[in-house]
Amino acid sequence: MLAYVTSRLLQMVPHALAILTLIFVLFRLVPGDPALLAAGMTATPDQISAMRHLLGLDRPLSIQYLSFLWHLIHADLGTSVTFGLPVAGIVGHRLPATATLAASSLGVAVGIGVPIGVLEAVRPRGVSGQTASAVAVALLAIPNFWLGLLLINLFAVRLHWLPVAGTGGAAFLLMPTLAIAARLVAVVSRTTRASLAEVLSEDYIRTARAKGLARTRVLVRHALRPALIPIVTVIGLQAGYLLGGSLVIETLFDWQGLGQAIINAVALRDYFLVQGITVFYVFGFLLLNLTIDLSYAAWDPRIRYG
Amino acid sequence: MPGVRCALSALIAVVTIAALAPLHVGAQAPATLVVAQNVAVTALDPAGPSIFLVYPAGYEAAFLVYDGLVRFTEAMAIVPELATSWNVSSDGRTWAFKLRPGVSFQDGTPLTAQAAVADLQREINPGTNQSNRPLWDPIASVSAPDAITIRIVTKEPYGALLNTLAHGSALIASPAAVEKSGAQYKLHPVGTGPYKVDRWDVGTQLEVTRNTQYWAGKPGFDRIVLRNVPDSTTRVAMVQSGQAQVAEAIPPENVDELGRVPGVTVTVKPALRTFGMGINMNRPILQDIRVRQALNYAVNKELIVKALFRGNATVLRSPLAPQTSGYADVGPWPYDPPKARRLLEEAGWKPAPPIGVRVKDGSPLQLTLLTPQGAFPHDVEVIETLADYLRNVGFEPHFMYVEPAVFWDHLLIPPDQYKWDLVLFGFNPSNGDGGYHLDSLYHSNPDRQHRPRVWNFTWYANPEVDAWLNQGARAVDPKVRAAAYAKVERRVWNDVPYLWLYAENVIVATRDVRGVEVLPIVFTILRAAHR
Numbered sequence: 001m002l003a004y005v006t007s008r009l010l011q012m013v014p015h016a017l018a019i020l021t022l023i024f025v026l027f028r029l030v031p032g033d034p035a036l037l038a039a040g041m042t043a044t045p046d047q048i049s050a051m052r053h054l055l056g057l058d059r060p061l062s063i064q065y066l067s068f069l070w071h072l073i074h075a076d077l078g079t080s081v082t083f084g085l086p087v088a089g090i091v092g093h094r095l096p097a098t099a100t101l102a103a104s105s106l107g108v109a110v111g112i113g114v115p116i117g118v119l120e121a122v123r124p125r126g127v128s129g130q131t132a133s134a135v136a137v138a139l140l141a142i143p144n145f146w147l148g149l150l151l152i153n154l155f156a157v158r159l160h161w162l163p164v165a166g167t168g169g170a171a172f173l174l175m176p177t178l179a180i181a182a183r184l185v186a187v188v189s190r191t192t193r194a195s196l197a198e199v200l201s202e203d204y205i206r207t208a209r210a211k212g213l214a215r216t217r218v219l220v221r222h223a224l225r226p227a228l229i230p231i232v233t234v235i236g237l238q239a240g241y242l243l244g245g246s247l248v249i250e251t252l253f254d255w256q257g258l259g260q261a262i263i264n265a266v267a268l269r270d271y272f273l274v275q276g277i278t279v280f281y282v283f284g285f286l287l288l289n290l291t292i293d294l295s296y297a298a299w300d301p302r303i304r305y306g
Numbered sequence: 307m308p309g310v311r312c313a314l315s316a317l318i319a320v321v322t323i324a325a326l327a328p329l330h331v332g333a334q335a336p337a338t339l340v341v342a343q344n345v346a347v348t349a350l351d352p353a354g355p356s357i358f359l360v361y362p363a364g365y366e367a368a369f370l371v372y373d374g375l376v377r378f379t380e381a382m383a384i385v386p387e388l389a390t391s392w393n394v395s396s397d398g399r400t401w402a403f404k405l406r407p408g409v410s411f412q413d414g415t416p417l418t419a420q421a422a423v424a425d426l427q428r429e430i431n432p433g434t435n436q437s438n439r440p441l442w443d444p445i446a447s448v449s450a451p452d453a454i455t456i457r458i459v460t461k462e463p464y465g466a467l468l469n470t471l472a473h474g475s476a477l478i479a480s481p482a483a484v485e486k487s488g489a490q491y492k493l494h495p496v497g498t499g500p501y502k503v504d505r506w507d508v509g510t511q512l513e514v515t516r517n518t519q520y521w522a523g524k525p526g527f528d529r530i531v532l533r534n535v536p537d538s539t540t541r542v543a544m545v546q547s548g549q550a551q552v553a554e555a556i557p558p559e560n561v562d563e564l565g566r567v568p569g570v571t572v573t574v575k576p577a578l579r580t581f582g583m584g585i586n587m588n589r590p591i592l593q594d595i596r597v598r599q600a601l602n603y604a605v606n607k608e609l610i611v612k613a614l615f616r617g618n619a620t621v622l623r624s625p626l627a628p629q630t631s632g633y634a635d636v637g638p639w640p641y642d643p644p645k646a647r648r649l650l651e652e653a654g655w656k657p658a659p660p661i662g663v664r665v666k667d668g669s670p671l672q673l674t675l676l677t678p679q680g681a682f683p684h685d686v687e688v689i690e691t692l693a694d695y696l697r698n699v700g701f702e703p704h705f706m707y708v709e710p711a712v713f714w715d716h717l718l719i720p721p722d723q724y725k726w727d728l729v730l731f732g733f734n735p736s737n738g739d740g741g742y743h744l745d746s747l748y749h750s751n752p753d754r755q756h757r758p759r760v761w762n763f764t765w766y767a768n769p770e771v772d773a774w775l776n777q778g779a780r781a782v783d784p785k786v787r788a789a790a791y792a793k794v795e796r797r798v799w800n801d802v803p804y805l806w807l808y809a810e811n812v813i814v815a816t817r818d819v820r821g822v823e824v825l826p827i828v829f830t831i832l833r834a835a836h837r
Contacts, residue, residue, distance in 0.1 A: 033715065043436040045756060082348050083508045084490065093507075149539060157546045164543040165535060254535045256510045263536070264346060264509055269711040 005294065012286050019282050024068055027275050028061065034271035038081045055081070077276030082268045087276030090261060097167050098250070098257030102242035104177040106235060109184030114231065116185065117192020121200060122219065132189070140186035145248045148179035152252075165254035176253040180246050184238055191234045195227040228299040236292030240285045337528035339819060339835055341366075342541040344555040346509045346534035351484075351492035352477040353428045353435040362554075362829050365474040365736070367532055369831050370514055371412075372477030372497030375403055375422070375456070376468055380823040380831075382629065382738045384468045388417065388478060388498065389456070398463030398782040403456040409521045411480035412502040419450035424481040426456070440746060440760055441470040441737060444779070462780045465787045469631070469737040474829075500525035500833050510534055526821060526836025545570055545815045552822055554830050556813040557683070558618035570817045573824045576620055577812045578627045579734035580743075581682065583675070583692070583805040584764045586728070588721045591671065596653040598802035601728075602639035603646035605695040611808050614684045614691065619808040624795045625744065627809035629826050632740030632778070632791035636799045639806065646699040657700055664700035672702045676726035681710035683810060685730055692805075717763040720755060728805060733761060736827050741778050741787060744794050748803070749775050766803035 035052035036043070043051070052058045056067065071078065077087035116132040123129030155175060156164040166172050199205065200223055208218045243258075250259035258277060265273035296303045343363040350368055375389035389403040409417040426448040428434045435442060444464040449457045460467060470476060483496035495503055498521065501514035512532040516525050533550070535541045542560050544550035546567050556564065556572065565572045585592050585601070592598060607621045620628065623637025655664035655671050664671040675693060677685045686707065693703035706726055708716060716726060735743035746760040750767035758765065771794050778790035799806075814824045823831040 036715075036718075039436055044432070047432075047436050084349075084492065085508060090509075152540070152543050156549070157543050160547060164547050164549050165540045166533070166549070252537050252540055254533065254537070254540055256507070260536075261509065264534075266709075267711055268348070 005290075008290055008293070012290070016282065016286060020069070020072070020279065021065075023275060023278055023282070024065055027271065030271075034081055034269065037269045037271075072279065077279060078272040080265070080270050080273040080276075082265075082270045082273065087273050090273065091258065091277060091280050094256065094258045094261045097255060098243065098259065100173065101176055101180065101246070101250070101255060101257060102239060104173055105180040105184060105242060105246075106239055108177055108181035109188050109238075110235065112181075113185040113188025114192050117189035117231075118196060118219070118224070120189065120193040121196035124197070133193075136186045136189045139182045140190075142182060144179045144183055144246070145252055147182050148175065148249055148252045151175045151179060165252070167254075167256040172253075172255075176246075176249050176255050179249050179253075180242070187234060187238065188231060191231050192227070195230045196223060199223045199227045226300050226302075229296055232292060232295060232299060236288060240288045243284050243288065244281045339527045339530045339552065339832065340544075340550040341530065341532050341830075341832065342535040342544050342550040342553040343532055344534075344536060344538070344541065347506075347512045347532055348509060349492035350495035350503070352475050352479060353425075354437075354492045361736075363532065363534070365829050366832065367512055367514070368474055368477050368495070368497075369499070369829065370501040370530060370833055371495050371499045371503060372479065373409075373499050374472060374477050375405075376472045378472050378738060378825060378827075380825060382631075382826060384472050388422070389471075392468075394782060398465075398780075399460050401458045401460075401467060402451075403458070405454045405456060406521065407454060409498050410519050411483065411496050411498050412517055412519070413480050413483050413496045414519075415480055415482045417478070417498055418453050419456050420453070421481050422456050422478050423448050423450040425478050425484070426458070426476075428479075428481075428484065429475060435475065438473065438475045440742060441466075441473055441475065445470075463782050465779065465782045465784070466737065466739045466741050469739040469742070473737040501530055504529070526834065530832060530835075542815070545817050548817060551817045551819045552830065552832065552835075553815045554812075556815050558616045558811075558813065561616070561618065561813060564815050567817075570815055573814045573816065573822075574618060574811045575813075575824050575826055576627065576629060577734070577810050577828055578630050578738065578743075578826045579732050579828060580622060580625065580627050580809050581619075581688075581730065581732045581807045582622070583689075583728040583807070584717075584731045585803050585805065586721075586724055586726060587765045587767075587803055588724065589727050591666075592727060594653050595802060596649040597655075597671075598805075600646040600649040600653075600699060601696070601701075601805045602802060603642045603649070604699045604701075605692055605805065605807075606641040607639075607807055608641070610688060610691055614687050615808070615810065618811040618813065620811075621808050622806040625748070625798050625804070625806065626740045626791075626795060627826075630735060630740040630743060631738060631784070632744075632788050632795075634788070634792035634795045636792075636796045637806075643695075643699050650700055655700065662697075662700060663702040670702050671700060672704060673727040674704045674706050674725065675728050675730075676706045676708065676716060677730040678710040678713035679707050681713055682730060682732050688807070689730055692807075717761075718757040720757060721765050722754075729763070731761075731763075732810075734828055736829075738827055740791050741775070744791060744798070745775050745779065748794065748798050764803040766798070766801065768797060768801060771797050771801075 035048050035055055035057055038055065039048045039051040056064060075088060080087055080090060116136055119132045120129045152164055152175065155162040162171055162175055205218060205223055208222050247259040247263055250257050251263055262274060262277045265277065345363045347363045347367040349364060350371060352368055352372065373388045375387060376384050377387040379385055388406050388409060390406050392401060392403045394401050405419050405422060411417060430442050430445045430448065432439065444460050444462065446459045446461045451457055477497060480496040484491050487494040493508065500517055500520045502517045504515040505513040514530050516528050535544065538555060538557050541553040542556060542564060545553045545564065561572050561574060564570055585598055587593065611617060611619045611621055623635045624633060626633045650664055654666045658665040675689045677689045679686055696703050717729065733743060733747060747762055748766050748771055749762060750772050751759045751762050751765060774790045774794045778787045781787045781790065812824055812826065812828050814830050816822050819835055819837065821834040821836045823834065825831060
């Protein structure tokens, strides 16, 4: 297991390097001049070139690239031009809000999506299965910002039960969670249904049933566990996206996480902040993928690493 | 499968109960004012370069933390603040301001003339203050002949000096705090204003608390929370639900609905920000004045205002908005498509069937219309509507949409790099002065190698206009200034470097709060807000 993890971590190095190089190149191709931004709109050409020098943008690209990597090795994501604060600090400050929202959305998605999927798989032609199927399709079809607006209008503006927007306790978390989870419920339930339906058609399930095992026991112990692999994969991918912040929902609910931070950074042309957050996303995504892969062994005893 | 079904029903029940239970909405302490701003406060150094970015939120926060020597009233009159009185020498170049006694900065250091001078010297120094240069460059020196007098000497007589001193960049910072915090000062502001910074989650939320040492008595709230709520729907909902007491940049389409909510007041005020399509005067086909006139006759501006802004804007009758100092009514450019077609005919542009785009010497009458997406209210809709009017008289418009963040990169560049013919642009004279507005947009550029001087990206140049602008700037008597600027307005209007459109209204919603001042320069001033 340890050897496997080590080799996977080592494999990540070329991946990460390729993506980081791509980020570096793309950010140099983006139109706009960070030095002009930092110096101010009415700065003179001299002041702009002084700022360019201060930011190191007048150095050869190769030197800038090496310096970018050198700083990364030291966990230095650079300094935000707008705020004058280290990017790593901003990411660290915003991450808990995004992580909370991601975790609660995934929790709701799994808690509702898996049972719906099971119902669909077990009773594909029954009333409950059909209803569950219809609900899943409907949830998939509603854009999350629209659902968010409906929730705000009902629970905050009309009923005054929940605050409209902001970052805080459970009351603040509920609406953005539901807005994000709606689509995830559908994704998780669809995957569960497909995966479980396939497993249920396997020979060993027939054998288990033939042995006279209780239906629930067959379903939960024999079918659901191996069926979880694709579900976990989907959840892991979604978690990766959510860690990047649900941009629209964070903005709509003024949820002060990474998604809102990166939208602000783009609007303010905070070159280094956008670059730093993107780098953070890349590493977050790679690590999350590894974690998901490693967790397969926990779900399906037939999978062993080593 | 009773087990699964049972678990499922239980889960649904729990979620439903959780969703329906009336959770306690984080009730605000009674003496807190929550303000929903459309952009974030990112820096609070009046002399800092980046205060422009955070317009208007940064200024609004700065006006809580700092005082200036003078300030604007809601009607844009200039009244004493830290200066109690002032006079100007007969040659119009030396100003003396008497400082209010007994005022201290929030860090405890006293406000002396020396302290104010040290701060103003930071403002006039191009090294520290790279923004707002046109406002500060006319000043030659600042000195303190005694402990309560500030003397400002200008290079020439400078009629708009008081406007500059009422501007956000002229707010007085504590020199001791500036020295102590150095480059980080923009995050640790210290002024003499009614509120001081308490907690600041930079980019998201700024909380200020009552300055107990405030010279003008107790401010109306213990705490003011300025929150960055970028989505207008969310800002509207926050006022509707009572989660915020002030919300700015309310879309015109929400005015009626919000006005019906009990306790909510919607303030709609004509603003000084003017909008128009800047015309690329370097493009050969646009150098023909008849084509530029045709552009102005071709567009029904009244209808654009009515349809897109629900009437919440005023069609321009001058390069300035009414209420700007020096305003003169010199318009209008009426909607007259036959006249526009006639002018284009005279200029040699003949309709070419079957699609009706005009042609001259084999080339079609094409225009590229540039706009940022979402930087100005209804920007995309405005130019798409306008394009239809232009098509109607024989132009072939093309669209060029850019992200707001890179918009300026298409304007503040040497003219041979331009990719547009018409550009949507809004200018707000943040010192309330028409001279500043006219000078920024219409004073000729010094050379063609560099980007435009200030905002004259149309590359309009008229020596007579330059002379009148200088004349106005050098006059101290408001009547002399107004006369000079009226001449500028008339001449610019007739030279047509713009397709002039409208001046918008500022729209701010308040709930259960009084004393909120909505300035026509788009700033909401909260220092006098109270229950």
